Amino acid sequence: MNSTAADPAFILVARDGVDYSATLIDAHGAERDEHVDAESWTAWVAEHERFTPRWVFNDVALWYPALLAAGVRITRAHDLRLCHAILRDSALVVDGESLRRAVAWNVAAGVEPSQQPAQALFELGNDGPRQVPGGGAEIRAEFDRQRAILDAADGRLRLLTVAESTGALIAAEMRSAGLPWDxxxxxxxxxxxxxxxxxxxxxxxxxxxxxxxxxxxxxxxxxxxxxxxxxxxxxxxxxxxxxxxxxxxxxxxxxxxxxxxxxxxxxxxxxxxxxxxxLAEWVKDDRFRPIYVPGGVVTGRWASSGGGALQIPRALRTAVRAAPGWRLIVADVAQLEPRVLAAMSGDVAMADAARGQDLYSGLVDRGIVATRQEAKIAVLGAMYGSTTGEAGRLVPRLRRAFPLAMAMVDQAAQAGEDGGVVTTLLGRSSPSVSAEWTTVQRAATDADADAGSEQRARRSARDRGRFTRNFIVQGTAAEWALAWLAGIRQGLAELGRTQGVAATASGATFAEVPHLAFFLHDEVILHVPEDLAEASAQVVRDAAARAATLLFGAFPLDFPLDLKIAADAGK
DNA sequence: CGCTGTAGCGCG
DNA sequence: AAAGCGCGCTACAGCG
Incomplete structure (x- = not known):
């Protein structure tokens, strides 16, 4: 224990040849560097994890799998690649120019080195490098840029960057633990x-x-x-x-x-x-291990790459089966996106229709539509921007019943049609218009524009409007889901500690303790020892309530879960 | 032969 | 019902 310096609040890590270097920064800004030999690296991380610092990685996906494989779990992280993407484009950032200039950080998702084809490093397209910067100086410079921006920014962005980084940890942990598969x-x-x-x-x-x-x-x-x-x-x-x-x-x-x-x-x-x-490719040792890609969708949703984690047919869920003496907690949020829309727009009428019950039935009860099926078509149509058919007929009723919610999505659509940018509750902004999109719009306003180019322009404007309309809802729902996930992770860690089965630096692997095993937009599967099943289910419920409070404060709307404790994940 | 684009269908 | 958001994966077609 170092008695002269305070505990590290941040630890920045980088490769230094075959070894590692670390910069430890305490809460007062005092810092020191350490060189760590390759062979003592994981033990060094485990030793320093007791301070629960925020570990700063260029890319969590490149660092964490090896640590997990060595039995080292970390609590807090900051993923420079993911946070760069958010902060660079966020409308809540006052001046993101420093990040936009740091083009080397503008890279797609990292891939574990062990999984990476050898040529991938050299297949550089015109759109920049495929590998995130890894040098100590580059990592330090990017960290300083991001910290300056976050210090000056709205607190919601700090919440989002923490949530996004925690998501990156969870993605690696879920792949490490796997989903038990029969x-x-x-x-x-x-x-x-x-x-x-x-x-x-x-x-x-x-x-x-x-x-x-x-x-x-x-x-x-x-x-x-x-x-x-x-x-x-x-x-x-x-x-x-x-x-x-x-x-x-x-x-x-x-x-x-x-x-x-x-x-x-x-x-x-x-x-x-x-x-x-x-089965042969993706299920090994009775565990399905897909590759999750946090932040892989522009809206902030996760994508997947390999394993088709996001497309497992529902009929196959019966093959998801708890290990002997263990149980699954299978939970999904009922109508997450419309609830998020009601809350983010402050539409109390819509919240009243949804509170404590099936949202669609709430619409029927209020006489807004005749059947649950109609309610579903109307609500989805409102969020997706349907204009024709049954949805086109039903959406105007929603506009009368829930003017605040509808105004919010209508304005988002208008902004998109006008070539503008929209932003989620916590500050993730939609991509700005492409050069092609602008060209198509310009062509239609030329003096000699023909009917065809006007039609093309109108269509691409409407397409973009539907995208931005949905972006604010899907993106904010993804933020709610990240907060839920992070809450579950934290709750399970506390549960493990009180039960004396924590996966700590001592070397217990993830699959030996209650853990998250699967995540898909608005649902989770946990794999837990039988005697912790009820407590784990409560962790999932509590985390949903905390996510709602974290995003929407005291707004009077709940996010009810369909939750079951079972041996398999089938219906 | 490898590469890219598309159809079709799975998920939310 | 395939119009209305976001994805990934597989197989085939079509290209050089």
């Missing part, structure tokens, strides 16, 4: 649905039979069902006059081939997306 049950379902898989691979039996049946009904025993042009021609020859092979068009047709064909398409999809090949 391979036997998955394979049994595949065998029942697709048929037995031929030894050595190949198309399974039921799928083959169904394909033969379809080809017979089409009167073409050799046509490839996987090729859209060939299938379309075969359908035409059989008298099914569709314009595409999509299921929503086929569903309308009356022909004996339709039912088997739709069934075949379903099987084919399951086979290629989530069958044996997927």
């Amino acid at each position: 391979v036997a049950s998955h394979e049994q379902m595949l065998a029942e649905t697709l048929g037995e898989r031929p030894v050595g691979g190949g198309i399974p039996s039921i799928m083959l039979q169904r394909a033969d049946e379809v080809r017979a009904l089409l009167g073409d025993l050799t046509v490839s069902l996987e090729s859209q042009p060939k299938l379309l021609r075969a359908l035409h020859r059989a008298g099914v006059l569709v314009e595409s092979t999509s299921k929503w068009e086929l569903e309308d047709q009356q022909h004996p081939v339709i039912q088997p064909l739709l069934e075949y398409k379903k099987l084919s999809r399951l086979y290629s997306a989530n069958a044996w090949a997927w």
Whole structure:
């Protein structure tokens, strides 16, 4: 213990050849540098984690997996790459010029070095480097730029940068722990649905039979069902006059081939997306480990890269199964986005309709629409900018019932159509217009503009309006979800501590303690020891309440959860 | 042969 | 119902 310097509040880390360097900064700004040998690195981090500093990484995704693999968990971080992207564009930043000049930080998501193809470093497109700066001086300079901006900025941005960085930690932790997956049950379902898989691979039996049946009904025993042009021609020859092979068009047709064909398409999809090949690649040691990409969507939502974490068919959720003696907590927020819209716009009427119940039923109860289905169409239409069909007919009723909420999304749409930028509650701003977009708009205002260019301009303006309309809602919902996630993480850590099973620097790995195992926009799955299940469920509920308070203060609206404690994640 | 673009469908 | 937001993945087509 160093008795002359205060505990470090920030620790900036960088590679120094094969070794590491660290700058420790205390709360008064006093600082010192340390050199750390490669072999003592993880122990050094573990030793310094007891101060719970905010670890400053150029990119959490590049640093944290190796620490987790060594059993080292950290509590707080600042991800320079992710925060750069937010602060550079945020309308809440008074002067972001210093960040915009630091173009080297304008990079896409990092990839674990172990996963990175060797050439990736050299495949530099025109849009800049693919690798975030890693030198100590560069990291220090970027940290100083960001800290200066955050010190001068609205507190909401500090909240957002902390939430975003915590999300980066959670993404790595979830990949490290994995989602418990019952391979036997998955394979049994595949065998029942697709048929037995031929030894050595190949198309399974039921799928083959169904394909033969379809080809017979089409009167073409050799046509490839996987090729859209060939299938379309075969359908035409059989008298099914569709314009595409999509299921929503086929569903309308009356022909004996339709039912088997739709069934075949379903099987084919399951086979290629989530069958044996997927299992072999993504499920190891009974854990599904997708790659999450925090901040991967412009709105701030997470994306994924590999594993298709965001597209696991609901039918497959039964294969998510707790380990013996463990339970899953499966929770999702009911109608997160409309609730977020009600709260961020301060629309008390909309909050009244939603509070304590199903929001859609609340609309029916108030006579705004006739059925729950209509309510859903109207609300989604309002947030997505629908203008035609049933949604177009229903949205005006919402405009009368909830003028504040509708004014907020309508103004966001208008700003987008005008080429402006919109901003979420915590300060994530939409991208500014592209050069092409501006060119299209300019072309329409030329004196000699033809009808075609005016139409193109109007359409691209409306497209952008729908994007910015949705951006503020989807983006603020993503912020709520980050706050929820971070609250769950913190609650679980406290729970672990009081139960004496904390994953600390002592080396317990993540999967040995109650942990977050899955996250998808508005739902989470936790994997917890059975005796902590009830307490963990309460952590999830409490975190939802705290997220609401953190973002919306005392605004009178709750975010009810559908939550179950179960052995599997199926319905 | 590898690359890019698109259709289609899975998720919220 | 495929019009109205945001994604990723697979397979095929079409290109050089």
